[in-house]
Amino acid sequence: MHPLLDNVFWHALTGPHARFAVGDGGARRFAPGFSPIVAFADPQRPDLAALVPHCAVGERFYCAGWSGAAPAGWCVELEASMLCMAWQGETPAEDDAPDAVPLGPAHVAEAMALAELTRPGPFGPRTLELGEYFGCFEGGRLVAMSGERMAAGPLREISGVATHPDAQGRGFARRLMRKLIRRELLRGETPFLHVMGGNAGAVALYRRMGFALAHETVVRVIARA
Template sequence: MAHPLDNIFWNCLDGPHRHLSSGTDRARRYAPGFSPIVGFPDPQQPDFAALRPFCTPGEQFYCDVWSGPAPDGWRIEVNAKMFRLVWDGRPGPAEDPAPDALPLGARHADEALALARLTRPGPFGPRTIEMGAYFGLFDDGRLVAMAGERTTAGPYREISGVCTHPDYQGRGYAKRLMQKVILRQLARGEIPFLHVMSANQAAHDFYLRMGFRDYCETVVRVVTPL
């Protein structure tokens, strides 16, 4: 039986987040406004023709595993690699490390998107904060750091959107927010996991120190329908 993390995007898009997506049994995408991610039942042989009717020319989508040539009518914008890491099983924090963090909702969507565009934590849209629980730290009413949840399948729950405004980096905000999310997930019996670009060695090392271990390294691409 395949592991849920081996094809996490499809397992989420065709499972817990099906109501947030569109497509068929051959290809699915998150609806516009959510994280621009696509999934296929066989990620090594993606059916982009089945996905095409649900896309608009010029949109950019993230997909993983597949490493073949660009299909007809599509362009590969980015070709890179990322690590998928999973919690190593150690106990989580003994208490909430960020009691001052506030839940993010629809009224924070514009601020969250602006922070994500500034810091580029990964695919993020104006409705991404609806994909799970998001928390933010504020300074004088200004959102300066956030972290939350994105995909999920089986017991696995992704930590995503982790970012800190450049003026506030080095204060441990990202770690505190991540630990808050981890604490909540472990209390629910879930297993945290996350993604990091392979080229970002500093972040990769940071997550390993926090208590994650490498599950796999995979291709990640950004593709655009023409």
């Protein structure tokens, strides 16, 4: 697997997505409005002091790879296992979602509502700016979406995979993901994704699609106390 996957959030926030990041020293975060994610140059020794000037008391962030005790002034609100999976399959021969609509500023409210309903992971009103996002609409309503979040070297993360409960079981998520996978591979990029370790159904689906496990890590939700 690609070595940048070992600390991909850091490589994204100090690389292709540095323009969307704030922070200094050994800590970076997406600017307010984007996905609430932080990253550290050394995840096992997170430079939380460098993060303090760039976040508010009570503001919550997701971070990966850190399993030590929380220093004074910080608290861990949630801890779980997260899998990083990278594409190992063939390039899809066709666009499986040719009618999907590119999502942009006009769709922020609908995308946020779908994300709040389905909880696909860290999502903010400016997340759509991080890459290509596509959605499926029925009766003028956004019922499914998927897009790109992290970018690091040749790696491109598929994220924001969400389907409205009324539309689940009809293959929307799979078709949108395959659309993105095909576009990324044709650009010479390697698709990857993150999934919670306890979501056995999603892990099995991604394996069937062509993703393979790169590594497993701890993921936390942290906040300034």
